[in-house]
Amino acid sequence: MKSLGLVGAGIASSTAITPKVFDLDELAASGEIRKYPWFVKEIGFKNPTVEVDWKLLKSYDSNNVYKFTTEETEQMVQNQLNTMKKGVANNTPGMTLRDFAVLEGLRTTMLSVPLTRDEPSFNYTTTAPSKPAGYTRKDLGWPKWELNPEENLRTLASAIHLFGGRDISAIEVDEDVKKIFFSNASNKAIRFEDIDAPIETASSISIPNKCKWMVVFTIPQSRLSGFSHVTTGKYGVYGGYSDAAVMMTRIQGFIRAMGWLAVNKGGGTGSQIASNTGFGVVAGNGELGRCDYVLSPKYGALIRLTEFFLTDMPLSPTPPIDAGMWRFCQTCKKCGSMCPSSAISLENEPTWEPSGPWNGTGRKCYPINYKLCLPWRGMPGHGAEAGTGGCSQCQVACVFTKLNDSSIHDVIKGTVATTGIFDSFFRTMDDAFGYGKGFTSPINEIFFSPEQWWNRDLDKFPFKGRVVGDGWE
Numbered sequence: 001m002k003s004l005g006l007v008g009a010g011i012a013s014s015t016a017i018t019p020k021v022f023d024l025d026e027l028a029a030s031g032e033i034r035k036y037p038w039f040v041k042e043i044g045f046k047n048p049t050v051e052v053d054w055k056l057l058k059s060y061d062s063n064n065v066y067k068f069t070t071e072e073t074e075q076m077v078q079n080q081l082n083t084m085k086k087g088v089a090n091n092t093p094g095m096t097l098r099d100f101a102v103l104e105g106l107r108t109t110m111l112s113v114p115l116t117r118d119e120p121s122f123n124y125t126t127t128a129p130s131k132p133a134g135y136t137r138k139d140l141g142w143p144k145w146e147l148n149p150e151e152n153l154r155t156l157a158s159a160i161h162l163f164g165g166r167d168i169s170a171i172e173v174d175e176d177v178k179k180i181f182f183s184n185a186s187n188k189a190i191r192f193e194d195i196d197a198p199i200e201t202a203s204s205i206s207i208p209n210k211c212k213w214m215v216v217f218t219i220p221q222s223r224l225s226g227f228s229h230v231t232t233g234k235y236g237v238y239g240g241y242s243d244a245a246v247m248m249t250r251i252q253g254f255i256r257a258m259g260w261l262a263v264n265k266g267g268g269t270g271s272q273i274a275s276n277t278g279f280g281v282v283a284g285n286g287e288l289g290r291c292d293y294v295l296s297p298k299y300g301a302l303i304r305l306t307e308f309f310l311t312d313m314p315l316s317p318t319p320p321i322d323a324g325m326w327r328f329c330q331t332c333k334k335c336g337s338m339c340p341s342s343a344i345s346l347e348n349e350p351t352w353e354p355s356g357p358w359n360g361t362g363r364k365c366y367p368i369n370y371k372l373c374l375p376w377r378g379m380p381g382h383g384a385e386a387g388t389g390g391c392s393q394c395q396v397a398c399v400f401t402k403l404n405d406s407s408i409h410d411v412i413k414g415t416v417a418t419t420g421i422f423d424s425f426f427r428t429m430d431d432a433f434g435y436g437k438g439f440t441s442p443i444n445e446i447f448f449s450p451e452q453w454w455n456r457d458l459d460k461f462p463f464k465g466r467v468v469g470d471g472w473e
């Protein structure tokens with residue numbers, strides 16, 4: 001025991017497993033929506049600190065906005081391009097191709113995610129009258145942004161983190177990994193070919209063989225999913241998908257601007273062409289869980305997906321991980337015993353046998369039975385009376401789905417990763433503290449109703465936004 005060090009501390013300390021209790025009164029709004037520091041005074045309506053004469057004030061004709069002449073606009077664009085060219089030529093930090101490429105990503109406002117994107121242009125203030133379509137990397141004579149595979153991954157990780165992705169990982173796409181892609185999706189054959197860019201037809205999706213690398217990143221899911229009996233629970237699900245779509249449009253703009261491909265299909269529903277779970281496990285975003293999807297060491301089972309895209313930019317791969325979670329699942333079974341449809345296996349041993357044609361082959365796991373699960377996402381008589389509530393109980397109930405400073409916090413996670421001998425103790429304690437009691441205990445550490453959520457303290461409520469980084473970490 002001594003040699004384990006942290007274990008002794010973890011078991012002895014009651015705070016290691018005691019749930020963080022939030023004070024409901026503290027979390028309920030006091031009536032104030034905005035909260036400014038004490039020194040801010042509220043003053044009279046329509047009477048801001050700048051003097052306004054409402055009699056003099058007239059609705060403004062925006063045609064009067066100051067505009068450059070055509071010649072001046074051209075001059076400004078060329079001046080900006082010259083400044084940019086100088087930065088790129090001199091590799092000036094903050095003014096390199098990858099810096100401008102991030103801006104191109106952020107400027108993207110499209111929400112539909114194509115297979116790939118055309119080369120974006122770099123005019124960021126306005127377009128030049130002489131070239132309204134703008135100047136691409138090639139027009140400017142800039143070579144591709146290219147470093148070694150480690151630095152390339154670091155570049156992508158820094159930008160994708162800014163766009164909202166987490167735990168950015170990479171896989172080298174060899175013949176084995178290609179098997180994780182579907183052979184056919186929506187009646188389109190999916191294949192890899194010696195082509196320069198991806199092609200989609202009415203009957204096929206062709207991915208270039210030169211896209212030998214894949215980036216996989218985690219899209220965490222809001223704990224509001226705990227309100228699974230009502231619509232509020234779906235905020236976590238759909239918020240996660242649409243966040244992923246926004247991220248993918250930005251990523252495609254960013255990577256294309258640097259001269260490389262970023263191949264995705266649909267964004268947020270990238271699983272149209274492959275199993276995102278498979279990639280998440282192989283890339284090391286998490287381990288496979290008994291629930292048959294990715295368990296993240298940070299977010300537990302509460303992740304919407306491990307989004308992915310292929311690229312021809314060489315990347316150094318990241319290996320799979322072992323945080324003791326797969327081993328923990330062998331004895332835990334909590335998701336399985338809470339699942340209202342019995343879709344999650346309660347067997348002791350994993351199996352190579354699929355539970356039906358909805359499972360793939362080649363994994364020794366606890367294959368989920370989707371035929372039993374899916375009705376619980378909206379079929380009459382399956383606990384989804386609200387029609388849009390769905391289920392997600394397995395995700396919320398998972399022992400690893402906790403706030404970072406609560407039950408399974410870092411000490412316990414460290415113990416689980418080091419040894420399996422306390423696994424059943426931790427599982428018992430998780431129950432003892434009342435976690436994951438299904439439809440009636442929405443968000444584990446906070447027993448909050450959907451109605452109270454509308455009146456929450458906007459500053460203090462711990463799950464402020466939909467995605468990680470905004471009240472999660």
Ligand code: SF4
Pocket residue numbers: 338339340341342343344372373374376391392393394395
């Ligand atoms: S979503 Fe619900 S029904 Fe489906 S596996 Fe999870 S707990 Fe079971």
Ligand code: SF4
Pocket residue numbers: 289290291295301325328329330332333334335336397398399400
């Ligand atoms: S609830 Fe338990 S068995 Fe299920 S995925 Fe989480 S750790 Fe594994």
